[in-house]
Amino acid sequence: MYRGNFEVEDYIVERSALRHADVDGNVISLSEAEGRAPRLELTVSETALHFRSLDETINRFWIRIHADNDEHVWGGGEQMSYFDMRGRRFPLWTSEPGVGRDKTSEITFKSDLKDKAGGDYYNTNYPQPTYISSARYALHVETTAYSVFDFRRKTFHEIETWAVPERIELFAAPNFVELVEALSLRFGRQPELPDWVYKGAIIGLKDGVNSFERLEKMRNAGVQVSGLWCEDWVGLRQTSFGSRLFWDWQANDERYPDLRERIAELNGEGIRFLGYVNPYLCVDGSLFPEAEAAGYFAKDQLGRTAIVDFGEFDCGVVDFTNRQAADWFAEEVIGRRMLDFGLTGWMADFGEYLPIDVELSNGIDAKLMHNAWPTLWAEVNAKAIASRGKTGEALFFMRAGFTGVQKHCPLLWGGDQSVDFSRHDGLVTVMCAALSSGVLGNAYHHSDIGGYTSLFGNVRTPELLMRWAEMAAFTPVMRSHEGNRPRDNIQIDQDPEVLDHFARMTRIYVHLAPYLKTLSKEAAARGLPVQRPLFLHHEHDPKTYAIQDAYLYGSELLVAPVWHAAQEVRSVYLPGGADWVHVWSGVEYTGGEEVTVASPIGCPPVFYRSDAAFAETFKALKGM
Amino acid sequence: MYRGNFEVEDYIVERSALRHADVDGNVISLSEAEGRAPRLELTVSETALHFRSLDETINRFWIRIHADNDEHVWGGGEQMSYFDMRGRRFPLWTSEPGVGRDKTSEITFKSDLKDKAGGDYYNTNYPQPTYISSARYALHVETTAYSVFDFRRKTFHEIETWAVPERIELFAAPNFVELVEALSLRFGRQPELPDWVYKGAIIGLKDGVNSFERLEKMRNAGVQVSGLWCEDWVGLRQTSFGSRLFWDWQANDERYPDLRERIAELNGEGIRFLGYVNPYLCVDGSLFPEAEAAGYFAKDQLGRTAIVDFGEFDCGVVDFTNRQAADWFAEEVIGRRMLDFGLTGWMADFGEYLPIDVELSNGIDAKLMHNAWPTLWAEVNAKAIASRGKTGEALFFMRAGFTGVQKHCPLLWGGDQSVDFSRHDGLVTVMCAALSSGVLGNAYHHSDIGGYTSLFGNVRTPELLMRWAEMAAFTPVMRSHEGNRPRDNIQIDQDPEVLDHFARMTRIYVHLAPYLKTLSKEAAARGLPVQRPLFLHHEHDPKTYAIQDAYLYGSELLVAPVWHAAQEVRSVYLPGGADWVHVWSGVEYTGGEEVTVASPIGCPPVFYRSDAAFAETFKALKGM
Known part of the structure; x- marks a missing residue:
């Protein structure tokens, strides 16, 4: 791992076909040949194949599923490049999604060189070993191990997991709608959208106190607003890479004086305030010593707090496999410092960065917990909200995910697109993300209007910003973002034409709210994505x-x-x-x-x- | 394959450990477990392990060789990037060597995009599954299948072959010199260098009749000359990529009027004339119909002459597994049209391009013949020369190679370096190439002075040309090359300082000739490389x-x-x-x-x- 980007390589020592089966009722023992010791036990239940390893040396598992030549498959979590996964191989491992995500593009080449961050078509913050087949069935692999869905063969799909999976669940239905309903029941459904969201867009600004003035200007221009989202509410840190947020999750009085009062004022005008949080605590923040004293951080091989370098600042990783640590983060950080302070929502960032060499409280190998992390992180957020009775009212949004994130996370966000029209990292990828995550039971998806990542001179055009806004008007949530380099990129409030266009799109969004409300009810009741x-x-x-x-x-x-x-x-x-x-x-x-x-x-x-x-x-x- | 560049991917269905051995004298039968059918038979002789597959489904073979932690290994054919191969993995498959050969370089990135031609550290025209270990042994795998030497593990080397190899030969000696002597005996030794070579440099010009004038100018400037090498002796073809040679191997009267007489004149002045040939015949040449009528070409799946596209012109591949075809090419093309015409040498280009989907006369899978091709090609050239009694006098040079090329090819040339100082494709790689091929019994190595490949605005500097010349003065043969884009790149005769420097280097080369002669005798007698x-x-x-x-x-x-x-x-x-x-x-x-x-x-x-x-x-x- 290098800052959320992974280089994965395997060395196959042996790969043995378990050709021989001894069947005893619904239990099947598999071995290499008759008379040899069984190595894997397979129990068939009504809806799943349950696996048990009889040989502790087994650390890889492959299974082939019959495929038809003209079959289509969809899912794999939130896929950015290919909705129909047939013909390609998809490693499933939560990570940074990549910049450009296309090895033939110059941006990806440069990002790979600079930060190993270029990525490829399969990189995603939210993988999930589940797919729906056009043959009217769905298949889910219950494991958090690194896994691969390989849909390149004509006559079979191959599933690879780097541990014997607990089980493979199978779903069949007469039609796709019922299949999606079944999956959403299996993985958990999200509540209806909060009513406040329907009032307009959530405006993303990270300009300190200027944010309020700029919001006012936008409202005066006719922009319909439901919330103000300031990720810099926690204050900034200056690094050679530019401004970074101060990862000590509480209001920063210097950057946002009297924030509690400002939030109350906004609320009075029907506008909510949203912030930002992630599962790390910087070593120079006020929360770090408290968490460290309590032993809430993941440990290194020597039993010390594992320190992760985020580029000129170090952090501890709160160990969510430690129930006390998770509860502490939910209550002390999200509960007291965010919800009680007045926040109605936030970006719950990261979730993909669990280093694979840390020691965790539950004793499970971090390589097996890595994929589980986004769901644990979602759960911490959801519990904090539930503890204040605000489920369905407070709204956090995540880019990271894995099996089960559906149950806890009320809203996905499509991650960090590049500020362009590129095939594998631009506007179009957001649709693929919404559709693939949607059929796996994530009813609500949205994205950064105008994209996020601006690197190597690649900047937003007014056209891009407008095209993105007019797509967002037809998604469950409209939310703008200034991007990673606000000063180099055009902002909505800097160009009258863009601002006008944006205002109109927010009016269209509000106009469609009654319809969207029925979709939201449908999502909560039946699990159908918007x-x-x-x-x-x-x-x-x-x-x-x-x-x-x-x-x-x-x-x-x-x-x-x-x-x-x-x-x-x-x-x-x-x-x-x-x-x-x-x-x-x-x-x-x-x-x-x-x-x-x-x-x-x-x-x-x-x-x-x-x-x-x-x-x-x-x-x-x-x-x- | 795309124009000599290959994308190789494997899918391991099963990889079974043959753990059980039944020993009967020097024959060992290997199976997965006691009582199971043996799948591989291993016969141990004094110097080799001989393999026989007992199971026709086996199409991959792995073997591990004990390794010490601090062991070094050298060889693998002609390696361009790493002489000591420890710590890396080396696929062994003859191909284009790549442009830039470094995935972090912009030239490689662009070459990959444009022509899939960027390559990597292991790409080489001349692979060979043979290595020397610092543990004072050498190992050779007798197979022409695609193979991989993997030296990344601390406690073992792993050899992978895509067919059960005939045998693994082992060589031991008390010191490295004797080990190299043993390998050179095994693979064949080259004759002494021809006497004419010692007279100076072989000047590469491809400027039609101007070549003679330019040569004269260089001689007048004090350049010591042994030969004039004009690869355009066959004439040109205009394509959208620029001028290409006309692949119909005989003198072109239009580009070189009265060439036979000019050659005689040069010979009178002690200067030899060299040309160019490769194993393809263009469909619009005069030789193609003759070869096709005789059935000398490799066939496609429908039994027709296989046509290979070289970029706006098509060629047939002469099938050297057909004895008649090989003899025809040696006699009619190289014998009559080159040697008898007056050529004393030539670049015997290509050898890496046997398409893997053609049908060959000997009935063997082209995937297995692909690596064998360079040696067959060398043999055709050597036979032609032998037929005229000119072995050790006529000199051809090849970049492609494989096991056994040593026996036939009197001189290697390091292939197509970029015209720069880059780590993986510049001047320095020529040394690595000379050393790695040298320890496997190729006594004579040389390179294009000034490099060859100029792409994407990367052009020669006078400094590069001079640095290359001063290295070449200390190699067995000095030969200049105008490069792939002569007009965009500085030439030796265009800059008085460069010309002066070059002339001095040819004098140094000539001055060292008595010493070089002793090395050449040593090479012929003992197989030690120069x-x-x-x-x-x-x-x-x-x-x-x-x-x-x-x-x-x-x-x-x-x-x-x-x-x-x-x-x-x-x-x-x-x-x-x-x-x-x-x-x-x-x-x-x-x-x-x-x-x-x-x-x-x-x-x-x-x-x-x-x-x-x-x-x-x-x-x-x-x-x-």
């Missing part, structure tokens, strides 16, 4: 199976954001079995074909079903 | 084991070329057990320590043993 792949409601139209740059927003809207620069016209495949009305022109199309529509800035291709319950609401978009 | 690793004569000084940027030239000279830009001073380790005299200053040093000497252009660090038989010759260098 953003859905086209095939979810059109599974008899296989042309929809590979589409990842358009989505259904609920069942009634089809959104096909423009994700290329200077694209004034876009082609969109409209699923068969319905008629679709283009919202900006009112033109009606019969589904089952690709249509081309004008897509100037401000008019992303959006269609509604002609038979939509909310047809009048959608029709009114034309005049907005 | 360029030798320091440890070959100083094996009790382990500090010499990892040195790859200096070499012994015979046993009496130590050459440490400057391989960085603007390096006016260089440090050199002088082996213990001898006193060394710095040729340019006359200062004497006691071996066993690192010394630092001035190294301005024209004075590369060179030392001679104070007790050298040729001490007077070396002493005289000071005044040259």
Whole structure:
């Protein structure tokens, strides 16, 4: 690991086929040949294959699943590059997602050189060893070990895990909707969105007290606002890389004087205040000594507090496998210093960085706990909120995830896209992320409007910012971000055209709120994601199976954001079995074909079903 | 394969440990466990382990060889990046060597993008599954299958072959010199250098008739010349990539009018003429129809002549596993059209490009013949020369190689370095190439003075050209090359300082000829390479084991070329057990320590043993 980026290499000493099976009821003992000692025991239950290793030297496991030549598979957690995973190999290991994520791009090349941070198509903050097959089944591997889904073969899928998994769970349903419902039941459903969110966008600013003025200016320009999100609420630290947050999770009076009062004022105007937190504590903060004295940190090989270098500052990792440590963080940090202080939400960052060489309180190898960490981190946040009775009201958002994060995390955020239109790290990847995580039971997804990562001279264009905003208007939550280099990149409030466009998009978002509310109820009740792949409601139209740059927003809207620069016209495949009305022109199309529509800035291709319950609401978009 | 660059990927289905051995005399049957069917038979002879597969499903083979923690290993064919291979993994597969050969360099990144041609540290035209260990043994794997030498483990070396090898040969000797002698006997020794070579440099020009004038100008400037090498003797073809040679191996009257007469004139002045040939025939040449009618080409899956695209022109591959085809090429092409025409030598290019999907006359899988190809190609050239009684007189040089090329190829050339000082593709790699191939029995090595590959704006500096020439003066053959883009790169005859320097270096080369002749006799008689690793004569000084940027030239000279830009001073380790005299200053040093000497252009660090038989010759260098 180097700052959340991993280089993974394996050396296969032996890989033995367990060809011989002795069957005793529902227990199957597997060995290399008749007469040889069984090495693996397989118990078949109604919904799963349970595995038990009979040989402690086994540390790798492979299994092949029958595949059809024309089968599609989706899932794997939150995938950024490929929604349909067939034909590729996906390591599943929570990590930084990479910059550029494309070994043929110069940005990735430079990021690899500088920080080993370029990444590749499979890197994600949120992997999950679960997939849905177009053969109408889903498969989940219950393990937190490093694992690989290999969908490159024509006749089988191969699953590899770096430990014998507990079990492989199987789900079958007559249709995709029921399959998604079943998975969301299995992994946990999120509550409905809080009512305050529907009031507009969450404005991300990290400009100290200036943030309030700038927010005011934006509101005056007609921007509908639900919250102000200031990640710098904890104060800053200056490093040679630029300003970093001060990782000691409490309000910083210097950067935000009288913050408690300011929050109350905002609340009075119907605007919530959101902050930032992550599971590390910097050694020079006030919380570190307290946590260290109590033994709450993960340890190094010598039993000392493990220190992780984040670039000119060191931190301890709170050991969430220690119940006391987790409870302390939930109560003392999130509970007292954030919720009680007045925060209604926050970015719960990181979760991907558990070093694999630390010693943990539960005694389990950190290599096995690494993937489990995001879910433990989500749970700490969720418990803190529950302790204040604010579940469904306070809103935190995470980029990291793993199996079970669904149960605790009320909102995913798509991580750190580059501020561009690139295929593997730009705007388009957010859709793939929403769809892949969505079918695994994460109902709510959103992203940094305008992207985040600006490196090597790659900066936002006004066009990008506008295209991103007009996609975000058709997602559960609109939230802006100044990016990693605010001064080098255009901000929403710096350009009248951009600001105007953004204000209009927030009005569209608010206008759609009644519809979104019904989707949110549906998510809470049935586990259906707000953003859905086209095939979810059109599974008899296989042309929809590979589409990842358009989505259904609920069942009634089809959104096909423009994700290329200077694209004034876009082609969109409209699923068969319905008629679709283009919202900006009112033109009606019969589904089952690709249509081309004008897509100037401000008019992303959006269609509604002609038979939509909310047809009048959608029709009114034309005049907005 | 894409134009000689390969992407190799494997999928291990099973890897079984054959733990159980049944011993019957010198025959050992190996199986997975007692009572199970033996899968591999191992016969132990005095010098080898012979393998026989008893299970036709076996298509991979691994074996571990005991290793000491501080062991060094050398060989692997002609390695460009690492002479001591310990700590790294070396796939052994003949291919293009790569451009930049360093995944962190921009040139490699761009070459990978453009042509998949960037390469890596292990890519080489001449791999060979043979190594010498500092534990005073050598090991050779007799197979032409793709193989890998993995020297990354502390306690063992691992050898992987993609077929059960015929045998593993073992060599032991009390010292390194005898080990190298034994290997050279095993793989075949080269004849002495032809006498004409000692007269000076072989001048590479590809400028049509202008070449003769330019040669004259160089001679007038004091350049000592042994040969004129014009690879464009066959004429040119214009493509969008620039000028390419016309691959129909005979003199082109348009580009070189009256060539036969010009060659005779040159010969009269003691200068030989050299050309170029490779094992392909272009479809629009005169030889193609003849070879096709006779069925001399490798076939595709449908039994038709396999056509290989070389970038806007197509070629057939002469099938050297067909005895008639090989004989035809040797007699009709090399014999009649080259030797009989008056050529005394040529670059025998390629050998690495046998496509792995062709059908060959001998019925063996092209994947197994791919590595064998360079040796077959060398044999065709050697036979042609032998048929004219010109062995040891006509001189061809190859970059491609494999086991056994030693027997046929009289001179290696280091392939296509970039025109720079880069660590993995510049001047320094030529030394590594000479040393690694040298200890495996290739006595003669040389390189393109000034490098060859100029891409993406990377061009020669006068300094590079001069540094390269002053290294080449201390190698068996001096040969210049205009490079792949002659017009964009400085040429020797374009700059008075460079020309002067070059002329002086050719005089130094000629001055050393009597010494070189003794080394050549030693090579022919004992198999010792002209360029030798320091440890070959100083094996009790382990500090010499990892040195790859200096070499012994015979046993009496130590050459440490400057391989960085603007390096006016260089440090050199002088082996213990001898006193060394710095040729340019006359200062004497006691071996066993690192010394630092001035190294301005024209004075590369060179030392001679104070007790050298040729001490007077070396002493005289000071005044040259």
